[in-house]
Amino acid sequence: MLIGVIADDFTGASDIANTLVKGVPPMGGLKTAQYSGVPSGDAAPDIAAGVISLKSRTAPVAGAVQDSIKAQTWLQAQGCQQIIFKVCSTFDSTPEGNIGPVAEALAKQIGAKTIPVCPAFPGAGRTVYQGHLFVFDTLLSESGMQSHPLTPMTDPDIRRWLGHQTRLPVAHLPLSHLRRGVDPAREHIEALTETAPTFFVVDAVADEDLLALGTILADAPLMVGGSGIAMGLPRNFIEEGRAKGGAAEFASVRGHGAIIAGSCSGATRAQIEHHAKDHPAYAIDVAGVTSGDITAATLVDFIQCHSDGMPLAYSSGSPEEVEAAQRQFGRETIAAKLDSLFAATARQLLDRGYRRLVIAGGETSGAVAQAITAHLETEALIVGPEIDPGVPILSCPVDPPVALALKSGNFGAEDFFAKALTMMGQ
Template sequence: MRLGVIADDVTGACDLAGRVVEAGLPASVLLGVPTDAATFPSDGSGCSVVALKVRTAPVDAAVASSTEAARSLLAAGATLLYQKYCSTFDSTPTGNIGPIADALAAVAAEAGDGTPAVTVGTPSTPCAGRTQYQGVLFVDGVPLAESPMRDHPLTPMRDSNLVRLLAQQTPAPVGLVRWDDVRRGAASVAERVGQVHTLVDALDEGDLDTIAEAVLQLATERPVVAGGGAGVATALARLVASTDAGDAGRGGDASAASVPPVPVTGRLILAGSASAATRGQIAEFPGERHILDPLLLASDSAALSRVRDALAARDDQLAPVLVHASPDVSAAQSELGTERAAALLEDALSELAAFAVDDLGYSHLLIAGGETSGAVTSRLGISRLRIGAQAAPGVPWAVASTGGADGRGHGRTIAVLLKSGNFGAATLFTDAWQVAP
């Protein structure tokens, strides 16, 4: 199996790739739709993840780039497409998960013999506290709509029933395979996939293994697009790696140690996420910190320069320094609008990343937040990530070469950790450096 993944943001792509590597398959993350087939790995195995920025993009643009990415992956030899979305779904009733699923099913059908394709999956990722039961998504045992995701600034999750939510996003029928049927085995799951889109309950890793086996069984009979959080992709990797454990390049050769070491010349943390987990990590960080307030960025043209000057004046670049968004963004969103407040923060944080790498020579960046990660990697001209060791489940380090928007940073090798806002323990900003390349 060659798994071709279309991820709706950069941190989700890294989450999946890190878990797949740990399960035994090599993986790489490509940032944006590849324009050159040579960008893809040439070893004929493993997992290629195309990281897009489409979670909250306009539907037409999200569908267009996802379709292009899927076709590129199939042309490069992918044998199974995978739609990666957040394990907390992160999608409003008018969101992009359904339209992208429709588009990927159409691409899979085109690539086959014209037989209509189905999508099968679940956001369930038990090791991250995400489970689905009776079609309802739970976050650390709490229904999604009662979790902190209820008040997410961009995608407030007010409905825990994913079947009902997905049905609002697509004209295609949406079905559910309940947990009792999952417990009966892969054949039971496969038999109950009759709708175009099917969500599957899963409470533990064994359930994910059953779903993965059912996906591969279905794929021998008709075009299939797997999907969900990183959980099912990890189970697919486990299944293939265990089957092919004796083959060269499989079952253990996907070691995180294969990424090259990066000499440490500076450590910078940039946090744009407003999630509860990231707020906890900010609160626990004991080192130097600077706050970016969108209202101040909008009203004071020197606000960003003062933070830049503070970074330049530091005597010890090896000690991590944190730059983060103001913990209370509600006032800025109310006055500036949600989109402008977010854009001001993303632009400022990505500009600081470029300044730290290109002008100050920083080698290691830890970025918290999917939108922030996308902005930073774009500003640095990064096109591919080599996945390394995980600092926490779903939070891997990676090694990349920068391009530098102005050419100054071209060819510089840096280590980056791109973290979903919801992931990681409270001490991540202190502990992550221990496993950095």
Template sequence: MYLGVIADDFTGATDVAGFLVSNGLRTLQLNGVPDSPIEVDTDAVVISLKSRSCAAESAIEQSLAALKWLQGNGCQRFFFKYCSTFDSTAAGNIGPVTDALLDALDESFTVVCPALPVNGRTTYQGYLFVNDVPLNESGMRHHPVTPMTDANLMRVMEAQAQGTAGNVEVAQVEQGIDAVRDQFATLRQRGNRYAVLDAMNDQHLQVLGKAVEGLTLVTGGSGLADGMTRHWQGRSNAAQAGAPSDGRTAVLAGSCSEMTNRQVDAYRRQAPALAIAPERAIAGELADYVTELIDWFAIQPNAPYAPLIYATMPPAELQQIQARYGAQHASERIEALFSALAVALSDAGVSRFIVAGGETSGAVTQALGIDGFIIGPQIAPGVPWVKALDHSKSLALKSGNFGADTFFFDAQRIANQGTD
């Protein structure tokens, strides 16, 4: 096994796994930490946790369990994957998990690099930008669970973690691999535990990917993992193992991100679409409401585009719902609805699920009892099709802000190419 990845949510796991497969690594994604070894021909294993927004103690416990399993299966290089918008709070969980992994590996230094330029996430002088806007001025400032109010990753990291952070500047990255490694040595001498890496473009990530090769633990977004593994010799047909099989498709959208709002708006103009009534999902009887949703789905055509059921709404409407019912309660009830809906759709013969939103994706995969995936072809940067280990289901699990406006169309086009 070339690499073991510990990801803090479901879509983040498929995000990084998609890049690994694109670079020729046959990749297995596991839904949580297995109880035993899994016999699959694979070059990399990505363990997806639900540790992004839980209590820090739980995130640490889950992450250390994942590390122990990977070590027990022969892995010696590790990547802690978090979102390219550094989704966390002042209490964690990125900093505390990074510290726990470093201590468990008896290491004293690592890097921090959420940059993903292909999706508009860049770092400059340690500040994180989203589409050229500082993180705290982007849509992430309104995130219902992890609102990001500071773009300075050194400050954010030091607020969460036990050590100090320094910066590897763009000018040093542009001087090449040796200059970056020299800066690592300087930061270590200064007592820094974390190096925040500047990256403005894909070439920077390739330099950084080579520069971090000597580190046992690397932390970052999928862009850095891509930069690392582009240098490795992979297989030409790695994605074929996870290509989606034929079958009826359902599109489910739970994310309320800016991008998912745009994707839903574009899709519902051309495909059957039904908005979930929040008050019925949150305060009503779920079983009765799921039956109504399934009845609607059953009479919709599956071509040329599959039906969409969505809870996606603009920020102002979301704030009203949260004010009325409470943000945590509303989120839990919407997740419960999507869980029940996914099971009912599966019972009705759906075998392809296109899902928008990290929490929604986690709810769907858990409800369907899927323990692991083989990663297939990319739909968009960081979003591949994945196939369940038992081959009965194929899924496209999209982080809220990923993909183009046409993502739901793109996912079906790529799936159909594989079955024509």
């Protein structure tokens, strides 16, 4: 294994795994496996990149650090030359969040002096310019992320935001310096970090910037960012002859399919509205979940009654609706109840022969993926072709096979749900 990734949620893990598998045409990328937590044994010998999925984004800081160090230790034991701490491309956190403490602990453990930070992912509209994070043409703090129920982002300046979370200096590699070439950029980085270990936020507004960054960071032992930070890394190993390269592999999966959505993002709400026009959809009432009137059996019965229609079960709402429900029932209570509901629903669907599942939402995907891998007694998910930017098909290597799509709330086109289930069966 050459590249190891520690992802702070499950959809983010799929996102960067997709980037590593795609690589750069025509040479392609690396054969990649995504793991639900730290594996108990060694990786398969043909896996060149490993992505460990954690649920650490909103976990207590001490637990997030501990889990991340455990993942880093396993990845380096597999031979990884580079470690990436994958965070959301919208830098989901709070002033007391986990990104700074986890990155700082990893840097100390690895002995990294220069710690590049770049959440840019132009393919999904996330760019960094003058240290500020944009969502398409809007500052992050005006994009809707300021109303995120768990990790609201009210400041688009990644330098300032990260500075709230770490004791290390936070510097900046501006776009003008990045585009001067590999050697000038490396000289600028060395000047920034010559006195002490230092974070430096990197501007990037196009894929070409990320590819150039991949060359600049060819020898970097640690980096922090969105999936785009890995875009150019497979090419380095392939050109050195240390990896084979190639395209993602996938064999179609037969059997019924279903969609479970637990995201309240604007993109997911639009996808739900689009899908519900032509397909059966069940809106989950939070009050019914908290009272016990709505259970996994409720959702499974609905899905089975509409098994040929790409059925969707969802819990979603506007920021105002989410806030009202949280005031009434409590944020932690709602999250725990929904996670348990979705996990139990996924297990029951597998037992009833469902083999294609689309899951929307970071927390929802984490709960469901953990439930599925435990239920199927498998630790590795093999990363297949891309459905939409940042979202690949994941294959569970069991008999009969199971295909998953774990979608971050903000990702995917309006027709993502039907497209994903169709691609899994083709």
